[in-house]
Amino acid sequence: MGLVSSPNKRSSHKLPTPVGGGVPLVCAFLFSVLLLFIHRDLADKEFIILIGGGLIIASVSFLDDLRSVPVLWRLLLHFFSVTAGVLLTGGLPPVQTGYLFLDLSWYGSVIIIFFLVWWLNLFNFMDGIDGIAGVETVSVVLSAVFIIHFCKQKTDTDVLLLILLMASVLGFLWYNWPPARIFMGDTGSTFTGYSLGMIALITNEKGLLSLWVWFILFSVFLVDATMTLLIRIVRGENFFKAHRNHAYQYIALLLAKNRGISGEKTRARAHLTVITGVAAINLFWLLPCAFFAALRPEWGGVIFGIAILPLVCCRVGLSIISHKQFI
Numbered sequence: 001m002g003l004v005s006s007p008n009k010r011s012s013h014k015l016p017t018p019v020g021g022g023v024p025l026v027c028a029f030l031f032s033v034l035l036l037f038i039h040r041d042l043a044d045k046e047f048i049i050l051i052g053g054g055l056i057i058a059s060v061s062f063l064d065d066l067r068s069v070p071v072l073w074r075l076l077l078h079f080f081s082v083t084a085g086v087l088l089t090g091g092l093p094p095v096q097t098g099y100l101f102l103d104l105s106w107y108g109s110v111i112i113i114f115f116l117v118w119w120l121n122l123f124n125f126m127d128g129i130d131g132i133a134g135v136e137t138v139s140v141v142l143s144a145v146f147i148i149h150f151c152k153q154k155t156d157t158d159v160l161l162l163i164l165l166m167a168s169v170l171g172f173l174w175y176n177w178p179p180a181r182i183f184m185g186d187t188g189s190t191f192t193g194y195s196l197g198m199i200a201l202i203t204n205e206k207g208l209l210s211l212w213v214w215f216i217l218f219s220v221f222l223v224d225a226t227m228t229l230l231i232r233i234v235r236g237e238n239f240f241k242a243h244r245n246h247a248y249q250y251i252a253l254l255l256a257k258n259r260g261i262s263g264e265k266t267r268a269r270a271h272l273t274v275i276t277g278v279a280a281i282n283l284f285w286l287l288p289c290a291f292f293a294a295l296r297p298e299w300g301g302v303i304f305g306i307a308i309l310p311l312v313c314c315r316v317g318l319s320i321i322s323h324k325q326f327i
Helices: 024-038 044-066 071-088 105-125 132-151 156-176 185-205 209-217 219-234 247-258 264-295 297-321
Strands: 095-096 100-102
Touching: 024 044, 024 105, 024 156, 024 185, 044 071, 044 185, 071 105, 071 185, 095 132, 105 185, 105 219, 132 185, 132 209, 132 264, 156 185, 185 209, 209 219, 209 264, 209 297, 219 247, 219 297, 247 264, 247 297, 264 297
Parallel strands: none
Antiparallel strands: 095 100
8 A cells, every 4th residue: 555654864764664553553442442432431522532533633644644635634634623622521621820720711722722733743743763652652641540540539431541542552562662663654643642632631621630730741742842843943944844853863863873883773772762761751750740730730830840841951952962953
């Protein structure tokens, strides 16, 4: 079917690699969601959000993997799916800042719609080296399940949704572990980003995990992708053009060059080092921050700022030490 990624100057791989890994991932998770619904363990609106929106996102991304789909059409379908999910979950509830509750009304829903569309697209942008999207998903889900288990009650279905998504991604990660034998492609990355975002909305609506907690858990991808975009805009670059300027890509390239040898094994070791770092940040820094935000929800925004501060500083530092350009 032509689902093969051929190396180019922006690639982090050197051999032609299949990109159909997202298809079985999507099928595994959606089939699991269908079984949950059949057994009456899943609400109708949650089923519609995950199955309906998920199929739309996966389908347009699969077509994009086969042959390029215009950006406008992709974005329209992204906005449609995300908007439906936000409306079905009741929009954005009042945001707690300190001891004050800020009701943003429909403005809040618009903000969260744009954020989630950005999130599912940045998840695709961040899937640029072996294993990174899978490791990010697994570590974020493990963190969320840990927080729900210790802070909340009556969460069987919601925890099961998270575990099923993680299990689907683990099945793919087995083949994507450095050196990767297969890639997610847009199909898997945008679908996984969408599913994580929708589960975040569902748990927020139920009062299980606030959006501040999820923002903290998403911080590694969120900070790198957002700051990379802002830097490219400031530099006047075409930010729609594909590039290899994310921090994780720069670090992987730097690690490979410092070894002084080339080849797939060297790149695989560099990729493995980077994704191990991502997992460590998620589990040993962001998880404690998110756990504290769950215990003290009134300070969620402040804790989010504290959590991303070192990530922002590291991202700025990488830009400064780059001799060629901001990355």
